[in-house]
Amino acid sequence: MKKFFDKFLSEKFREQTERIIVGIAILSYLVHLLLIFLVSQDIIDLTSKLTKNPISAVYTPFSFILIYEVFLLVFYLPSSTSKYIGKQYEIITLIVIRRLFKDIGHIELSSGWFKLENDLQFIYDVITTLILFFLIQLFYKKIKKQDNAEISRTPKEKIKIGKFIKLKKIIATTLIPVLIILALYSFINWFIGSIQHNESHINSFKNINNIFFEDFFMLLIIIDVLLLLFSFFHSDKFHQIIRNSGFVISTMLIKLSFSMEGLVNNVLIVGAVLFGLLILVIHNSYKNSTLPDH
Incomplete structure (x- = not known):
């Protein structure tokens, strides 16, 4: 298990994976643009909404960037719980941005801008992206302050934390094959549903943004x-218990957002990140106060 972790979750492997994913993302973008051109010239016939506007081609490379972000989430899992949660927030933000590129081809520029569902959703997503970007910035600032405050630890605390980190390494290494299987299952199931005319399949994959990531966040919960x-094995401090519990609730809110549409979806996503940020702020304040640990 240790050799597996050292090989597949090492800094060297991360850099190699980054180069590979970026290369695939660039290639997929060019292929998507080519498909859009062929469709526009009636050379091939595709009814997908992602082949109507060149801007929609950005959806494909963003999908591969999201795959890399999932890998980074696993990569940072053993090192820091807060950074691991931060990666969850980055992933859901990128999902919203990817949705912008997917839906931009359906925007109708007219006097009734604020009455059209697609146009309103575009506005919701733009505002949501800005809010999420700002909240994540604040979240990482609070993590940095927290890390600086945790530099000095007693030898006993270091031993307990060391054991907890080993456990997280085991979880991370186990998570890699599970995510690969989940991704393959989601893609194959979506592909089968897309070529069939079964109504249940069509309804199951009405929102292409939910493919893989809805199940992924369930796994994260x-x-x-x-x-x-x-x-609890390495700490029974009240503020840490509340922080970790709050992060679980935050992930649940993100998972819940996948089952909602429209403004409710955006509100749940922003609410999840805001809740996680407030939990971290209160945790740091509580920790630095004169209150007892128990």
């Missing part, structure tokens, strides 16, 4: 709960 339970 399970992992977050496991981390919460195992964290």
Whole structure:
């Protein structure tokens, strides 16, 4: 297990993976643009909404960038719970941005801009992206302050944390094949549903943004709960228990957003990140106060 972790979650492997994903993203973008051109010239016949506007081609490379972000989430899992949660927020933000590129081809420039569903959703997503970007910036600032405050630890605390990190490494290494299987299953299931005319399949994959990531965040909830339970072995401090519990709730809100549409979806996403940020702010304030740890 240790050799597997050292090989597949090392800094060297991360850099190699980054180069490969960027290369695939660029290639996929060019292929998508080519398909759009062929469709526009009636050389091939595709009814996908992603082949009507050249801007929609950005959707494809963004999908590969999201795959890399998922890898980074696993990569940072053993090092810091807060950074691991921050990566979750980055992923859901990129999903919103990817949705912008997908839906931009359906915008109708007219006097009734604020009455059309697609146009309103575009506005919601633009505003949501700005808010999320700002909240994530604040979140990482609070993480930095937290890391600086945790430099000095007792030898006993270091031993307990060391054991917890080993456990997170085991979870991270186990997570890699699980995510690969989940991604393959989601893609194959979507592909089968897209070529069939079964109504249940069509309804199941009405929103292409939900493919893989809806199940992915369900898996993250399970992992977050496991981390919460195992964290009791190295700390029973009230503020840490509340922080970890709050992060679980934040992930649940993100997962819930996939089952909602329109403004409710955006509100849930922003609410999830805002809740996580407030939990971290209160945690840091509580930790630095004169209140007892128990």
